Amino acid sequence: MKTYFPSPFFRFMSLLLAGMMVLVLPSCHDEVTSTYTFKTVIPVYLEMSTIRAKDIVVAPPQELENPGKIYIYGDYLFVNEPQKGIHILDNSNPAAPINVNFIKIDGNVDLAINSGILYADSYVDLLAFDINDIRNVKLENRVQDVFKHMYHHHDTGVIITYKDTVMTADSNQMWHWGRPWVMMDRVNLSAQSASPGSQSYGQGGSMARFTLMSGHLYAVDEYSLRVFDVADAKLPKHLKNIDLGWGIETIFPFQEKLFIGSNTGMHIYDAKIPSDPRELAVYQHILACDPVVVNEKHAFVTLRKGVNCNNGVNELHVVDIQNPRNPTLLKAYSMLHPHGLSLTGDFLYVAEGKHGLKSFDVKDVMAIDKHQLEFLQSMKSVDIIAGPKSLIVIGPDGVCQFDYSTPSVLRPLSCIQVKNPVVV
Template sequence: MKPASIILSLFALIVLFSCDNDDDTDVITVATPEIMSKTEFRKAVKIKVPQPIEESGKIYTYANYIFVSEVNKGIHIIDNSNPKFPQPINFIEIPGNEDISVKDNYLYADSATDLVVFDISEINNVKQIERLEDVFEVYNYQIPEEAEYTDYQMIDFENDVIVGWNLKQESREKYNQRIITNDVFFANTMAESNVGTGGSLARFQIVHNYLYTVGQNSMSIFNIQNLDSPVLATIQHVGWNIETMFAADNYLYLGSTTGMFIYDLKTPSSPEYVSEFTHWQGCDPVVVDGDYAYLTLRGGNVCGQQESVLEVIDIKDKSHPKLAERYILENPYGLGIKDNMLYVCDGTAGLKLFKRNTPIDLSLVKTLKNVQAKDVIPLENSLIMIGDNTIYQYKYMINNVALISAYSLN
């Protein structure tokens, strides 16, 4: 068990300074954490009938199924055998969940500090078969972007976990504040047909016999050679403010608010740092195709104050990545590549289709303006996108896509 003082220091996120000399007040959005004891938390996993989604998170596909995360609550499983008419199957309630990965009918999910394993070989009879406790030393509890202040109660982080947030408007004395991500750490989609596919916002990646998971500053690495009995291989520091992870050609590409980190997997149990590409502060998913990485930077809110852009990074020499080109966007989130097309989710500005005349020379050929786009998964025969609690599926066309279905998750 770690000393309480160390654990508490990891969650001292809000630093207040430069109080104003006057008594003026502001009405601000305050986030208060929802707390559950670890004892109850670890008993809370349940398999339920289909549920409506209040706030959809990430998407993942495996076989004929689409998995949609409910932020901090669990995973919705949808039968996509007929893409024109997706059907909900069940809901796995997992408090503190954000990411999943699947291999050979075994589903791995984070649950705040823990890793939970499910057997999904019988999709209507999902079973929890394993739980590894305290393997994520700094779990990602996702402070809501709308929050201007985080009101921490007296929390015992040895015995309690944060499983959600309540937002409310409060009148508070004016002050300057900044949210600091954890600067403390503990040094402790490859092409496989039996592994599922996540979007560009994923923090989990399976490569051969290893599951790689990233938090804000650290990577937890699991040996999954025995799929039903994963073993924590190591936890290592990998960078700062990590948000996403993408696997390609035996490398991991970590997107952070300040840049992209490249790690070599020549020793699978201990990824080796190669280099980093630094940019201004911004929320940053990344995808890779061959010698080029494509990343979006979203400005505003907690992501930064700079403009929003799409950057093309030359990674032929992985020890010295360099900016090759930059394109202006409005409000970008996830992105994906299929053949010579780059699909970019530009938030409220819609889904944008860029033709890659060359890996660097991109032409905007189509914008779907009637959708709110958050993330995409380009599959072999269709494009799956999520946004505004709706799953959109499209058929590929020349310089375009055609809608197959729009499935509301509400």
């Protein structure tokens, strides 16, 4: 007897039925019909042979329509357009970033950069681009079918995705890599800027599903961790998949460890042997969406209610990780609707979704609430990168940069606005 899980099509139909409701109200004289229309998506069935046969086009600069992941590498800022591709901007001067070009990549949601090689997903495949000449980007390699189960229809094997989506400022949702039929509560990658030897890595935010460490690329989906050997940056080799359970959301590397956020807890993996990460512990919490950043002593974890964790809480957890086999909650702080976060020294920046952007002095982790520095309520925010030149904040309205040389007072530098922001 075979067991079938609900297919993406089944989930779509459920969504559609819930989204198109007709309420009939009887009256003394006439029958009154009220129709409620909700934003939804349409299933699209694809053949990967068709996708692979298409040329990868590096197009002229395009306006930002639906911001996804952010990533910085050298003087360049990369902004993903979910399911469509990646914008590349010259960010030599964060006060005046210059839009350079746009790599069209069907089914792209995540990215990471290693020694001038950009890794990007394209539905079930992993692509490797040479970006050493940023105006002459070249596809170097394609590793096929490494993200296969995330898109394949259970019965037919056909690729299923969903056409377009809408990101609303009210719900703070964007496309979620690994859940193409749902919209996501997050964005991007690693806080590690360099690897051993000759490799150099970029930097991204706390809501990553791709990250790089010790000559290896790690990618998480809802259930597993995929390990790639990228010692030869142009030739990524898929080594193995590691089962993680369910509800996996983010990954963050620190000092030969991987901190993996999920709906139910934070997994800590020892990656001293980079090709074979081993679980050390799981810090469990109630059902909630869960990005994480860490330093030598503490993990800072935001928990929030979201699409897939409606029963969650809106809190910031501070976890003692000095014994990584026994992570211990020190204190939980109430938040409004926290998303991504970034830690630099003793300063923590928290994206509060539609509510704004908060900053804290966290020298005393037991009194963070008493040391809030700023609350920029006009800056709708989803994720943050504390980069070498600026604090980069992404939200539903676009990507903004701040001078944070005085951590307690953010000074606006620039904003790349969304072409047609959704008015809610």
